[in-house]
Amino acid sequence: MKEIIKLIINDEPYEVAVEPHRTLLEVLRETIDLTGTKKGCDLGSCGACTVLVDGKPILSCLTLALDAQGKKITTIEGVAKDGELDPLQRSFMEHGAIQCGFCTPGMILTSKAFLETNPHPTEEEVRKSISGNLCRCTGYKKIVEAILTTSQR
C-alpha cells in the first residue's frame, strides 16, 4: 500500500507515492528520475549509492525513503551550483580521477562532506575517508590527489 511522502532533494520539494519498504536509492532513481546515484551492490558494501542527508554521507540503499522525510538530501545532481562545477568536480576532471565514472557520484559526495569537516587533511586521512567507496578502475591514486588538491585551494 503506497504512502505519500515529501522529500527535499537538492533544495527542491518532491511529493511521491511509495511503498514503505522502498529504499531512498530506489525512490531517487526510479520514482524521481535522479539516476546520478548508482546501485552497485544494494547491500551497503560498495558506496556507489552514497548521498548526503543533512550534510552527512549515508548509503541510500540501506535507508528507507520514509526515513529520509524532513531531511535535506543532496545527490550528485545538486553539487554543481548555477551551472558552475564544484571545485571537487573540477579537480576530479583535471586529475584524471574519473575512468568509468560509476563510483564518481558517491566519491564526490563522500569527499565533499569530508572536506567540510576536515578542510586540510593529510593523505592518510583522505584515504581513510573514502575507504567505504570502492573504485575498481583507478587504483584510488588520482582520486586522492584530486581531493587533496581541492583541500589545498
Add this chain to the structure above:
Amino acid sequence: MKKYATVGKREVNVDGFKKVLGTAKYIEDIYLPNMLHGKLFRSKLPHAKILKIDIEKAKRLPGVKAVVTADDAPKKRFYWLLSDQTVFAQEKVRYIGQPVAAVAATDLNIAEEAISLIEVEYEELPAVFSAKEAMQPGAPIIHEELKSYKTMVDGVIRYENVCTHIKIEQGDIEDGFKQADHIFENEFETQAAYVGYLEPHGVLANYEPDGKITVWANTQTPFATRWELADIFEIPMSKIRVIAPCIGGGFGGKTYMYLEPYGVLLSKISGKPVRIILDREEDIIDGRYRHPCNMKVKTGVKKDGAITARQFNLIYDAGAFACEGPGITRYGAVYCPGPYRTPNLKVDSYCVYTNKVPFSAYRGYGVPQSVFAGESQLDIIAKELGIDPLELRLKNAVKEGDLQPVLEHKMEGVAYMDTLNLVRKASNWGEKLAKNQGRGLASMIYTCGGFSSSATVKVNEDGSVILLTGATDIGQGSNTVLSQIVAEELGIELKNVFIVSADTETTPFDVGTFGDTCTHDAGNAVRLAAKDAKNQLLEHVSEMLEANVEDLIVEDGRIYVKGSPDKAKSIAEISLERHYFEGGPVVGRGTFLEKAPPQFRLVQGNTFPPSFSPSTFASQVAEVEVDPRTGKVSILNFYGAHDCGQPINIMNVEGQIEGAAAQGIGYALTEEIYFDKGKILNSDLLNYKMPTSVDIPNIVPMVPENYYPGGPFGAKGVGEPGLIPAAPAIANAIFDAVGVRITSLPITPEKILKALKAKNKEEG
C-alpha cells in the same frame, strides 16, 4: 622527442563533465515507456538432466507478461571461439546459476516472485569440480557433443572434457635441458578471481512489431553481439541495432553477447521493451571472470643464469562453458616464457570443463596466471644461483630487432630493458630495507592489437569534426584518446572533435574493446579516416591557393603554403565551400586490419588474434612489509614501468597502470571466489575482498620514451599489462622480506603464517 599539439598531453576526459554531474547514462539509467523488468530463473544443481519445467503458476501471477524457457528460444549453439552455449540450458544444466527460464513483469518485485513460482524437476548427474579430476579417465563428461561444436579457429585439439589443448614446441626441449647446468621444477596454483566492475551487467531490448530490434547493453563488443544475435535468431544484421551506453567498467568481464538474447526474447513475446539488470549476487554467481589455473614449470639455466630451456604445463579450469577459454589458453601459452630469449620451449596448455560457472576474459587473458608461475620461478632460480633477480632478467632480455620469443616475428619499438632500468632506479633496487621488508620484481611481454576497426570523420561546415567509431569506451578513455588522434592529425583543437561511438547502426565496425587493442587498432583506423579527410581538404585547397599539396601545412585549423603563412584558408572555409559550392561534403574513411608479416609463427595452424600484433613490455617492483605475527602483507611502495610506445594521453596511461596494478594487488593478496561443490560461497562484495583506498599504496607509473612505428603516432597499448606482473612481483617481495615462497594465490596471511612456521621448524 616530437612535439605534438595534443598527443602525449594530460587531456581531460571528454566524458568527464557528464560523469561528474551524474548525467552520464548507463544501462540502468535508460528506460523506455511501458518497459517491463526481466529476471532469470537459474539452476540450483551443478550437473543434472532437466526432466520437467512448470511455468504455469509463474505465468498466472498478475503483472507477469512473459515467461520463457528453452522451448521458446533459439536452439542454435553459439560463441565465436567454440560454439558450446545455448540461450537456455537444453536437456541438462551444467553449473549452479545457469539460466533455465526467464520472466518479464511490470515490476521487478513481481518478476522476482514469478521466478520463485517456477518449478523444475531434475535428475542429478555426477559432477566434477576440479580441472585435474575432469582430465582423468572415467570423469563425468560435461559436453558429450564437444567434437561436433563449430569453432572460428581451426585446428583446435579437443577431447572428453578438454575443450582446447594448445601445444607449442620450439627448438629441442630435451637437448635444451641437457645443456643446462641447473634444472628447476616448480608447481603453482591460482584462484578464480571476479572482475569486480562497479556496474553489474544489464540489457534493455526493444523488439518492435515490424521486426526491428534495438538493444542497449553494457557490452564491450556491440558488433560481435549483433552478429551473434542475428545468427541465433536468424534475422539479417541490418534489422538489429546494438548500442553500448556509458559503461561502468568492463575489464574483459563484459565481453561478447551475454544477457541480450533474454532481453530480445522477452521483448518479442511480451510485445514491450524489457530491461534486465543483474543484482550483484547474480553478477558473481553467473559472471564471467578469471580462470583458476594449475601450472608446472621446468626451466634449465646455465650457471651464469642464461636460460637454455623452459617447459610449461598449464591447466586452465574452464568452468561449464568455453567462452574466451580457448583464446586464454593460447595467450597463456604464448606469453608465459616472458620477455626473454628462450631457445628451447615446450608448452602444453589445456582448457578443461568443470561443473562451475564458466570463466572467461579478464584483464591479462590467461597471462597473469602463467606469468605468476614463470616469474616466481625466475626468482627461485636467481636465489639459488646467487644472482640478482634484475640482473638475471637483463641477461636474458629481448631487445630491439629480436624475434618475439614464441611467435618469432621481428620486434620493433622494444623498450623492455628500459622498463627494468626505470624500476631499478625508482625503487632504489639493491638498497637495504628494514627487517621483514622486501622488494620483488617481475616482468612481462604482451600484445596490443591484431583486430579490425574502421572509422568515419565528417568535417562540418564550420570546420569542427564528428568522429564515428565502432570502438567501445568501457571507462578506459578511448573516446578521449581517439578524439585526440583525430585532432592531432587534422591540426584542429581537441574541443572541436565530437565523438560518437559503439552504435552498430551509425558507427563503422570495430571488433570490440578487449585484448589491449583499442589504441593501436581503432587508433590507426581513426587516424586513417582523419588523414583521408585531410587529403580531401588539401586537394581542394591546393587549387584555391595555387600550390602543390606537398607544399601545404595543416595547423591550428588552417591550411597554408609553406613559407607563406598568409597564403591560407581555414578548414572551415574549405569545408563550407565543399558543402555548398564544389566537391561535396568532406567525409574521411579509415579501415584497419594489420597484415601479418611474412615470418610469423602460427600456433597450431592459425593465428589468434587474426592479424599481427605488436609487443608491449613491463616491469614492476613491489616493496612489502610482512607482519610475522599475523601474516599480513602491507604494500609500502609499488612501481610499474610500462613500454606502451608513445602515450597518446599520459594521464590515461597512468590511470591504466595504477588501476591495473590495484587489481593485481587484490589478485595477489585478498581476492578469491570460494566454491563448494560448484556452489559459490562468497557472492557479495563484503566477502569477496577487493582493495579499498587504504589497501593500495601510492603506485608510481613510469613510461620509457619509445615510439612504435606501426602505431598511431607511435602508440602501442597499456590497458592489460598493469595487472600481469603484480602478483609475482609481490610473491617475490614476500620471499625477499621473510624468506617464504608462496606458490599459490591469493597469498593470504594464513599461508604466510603456515610457511613461516614450517621454515622456523626446519631451521630448528
